[in-house]
Amino acid sequence: MFIYRVIFVLWSAVALSGCAGSIERWIVDTRVHQGDVALERGNAADAALAYRLALRVNPNSAPARAGYVQAAAELARVQYGKGSFDDALATVDRGLAVDPQSAALAALKVTIEQAKLKREIVLTNYPTYRASVQEIAHAYAQLNATNALLLRSLKRFGYTFDARDLTAAIKRSYELQLEIAKNTNRLIVYRQLVTSGAPEMPEQTTTFGAASLLPLP
Numbered sequence: 001m002f003i004y005r006v007i008f009v010l011w012s013a014v015a016l017s018g019c020a021g022s023i024e025r026w027i028v029d030t031r032v033h034q035g036d037v038a039l040e041r042g043n044a045a046d047a048a049l050a051y052r053l054a055l056r057v058n059p060n061s062a063p064a065r066a067g068y069v070q071a072a073a074e075l076a077r078v079q080y081g082k083g084s085f086d087d088a089l090a091t092v093d094r095g096l097a098v099d100p101q102s103a104a105l106a107a108l109k110v111t112i113e114q115a116k117l118k119r120e121i122v123l124t125n126y127p128t129y130r131a132s133v134q135e136i137a138h139a140y141a142q143l144n145a146t147n148a149l150l151l152r153s154l155k156r157f158g159y160t161f162d163a164r165d166l167t168a169a170i171k172r173s174y175e176l177q178l179e180i181a182k183n184t185n186r187l188i189v190y191r192q193l194v195t196s197g198a199p200e201m202p203e204q205t206t207t208f209g210a211a212s213l214l215p216l217p
Contacts, residue, residue: 024057024058025058027054027057028054028057028058028061028064031050031051031053031054031057031064032050032051032054032061032063032064032067034046034047034050035047035048035049035050035051035054035064035067035068035071036067038050038071039067039070039071039074044071044072044074044075044078045075047067047070047071047074047075048068048071048072048075048091050067051064051065051067051068051071052068054067054068055068055098065098065099066099068095068098069095069098069099069102069104069105072091072092072094072095072098072105073092073095073102073104073105073108075091076088076089076091076092076095076105076108076112077108079091080108080111080112080115083119085112085115085116085119086116088112089109089112089113089116092105092108092109092112093109096109122194126193129193129194132190133190136183136186136187136190139179139182139183139186140183142179143176143179143180143183146172146175146176146179147172147176149168149172150168150169150172150173150176153165153166153168153169153172154166154169157169
């Protein structure tokens with residue numbers, strides 16, 4: 001009887017171990033699938049979370065590791081595009097912790113670090129640059145209002161056939177052309193200021209003699 005009891009206990013342990021292994025594989029596979037779907041939909045944040053949860057269950061899962069590295073890279077690019085350099089670098093570091101040999105993440109980290117350094121140099125030496133680019137962006141955003149008025153006039157003409165609506169549309173079109181030209185010229189001057197490393201001055205012209213400090217593409 002004792003021998004039978006030992007055999008039963010051993011068989012039960014093996015059965016439970018096999019069941020636990022199956023549950024673990026199911027959880028990992030489910031999380032990896034969720035991550036894959038999120039990546040296909042362009043949701044890198046949810047994908048990274050799903051892969052990370054899979055890695056908590058099985059840190060050695062190759063699909064989960066590869067998926068997390070890809071998601072981390074995509075999420076970091078999104079954060080980088082928004083100017084959130086610290087968040088992007090933290091995301092890259094988490095990806096490198098999973099795969100220290102990832103060439104894509106290593107290259108992305110260098111790119112982000114260089115961009116962060118360039119921004120810090122520019123804003124430290126020329127603090128007005130940030131306000132200037134915000135003003136330029138606002139000026140371009142204002143074009144939407146003029147364009148909306150133009151479209152409204154054209155829409156009215158579609159049912160009134162009143163030439164005055166076309167006249168109003170033409171007027172708005174000229175206004176758009178003038179504003180776009182002004183904004184473009186200011187962009188050119190601003191880019192020259194940044195590439196030359198010169199402080200912005202109200203009387204600044206479009207000609208600069210200083211050597212390029214921070215060349216931009």
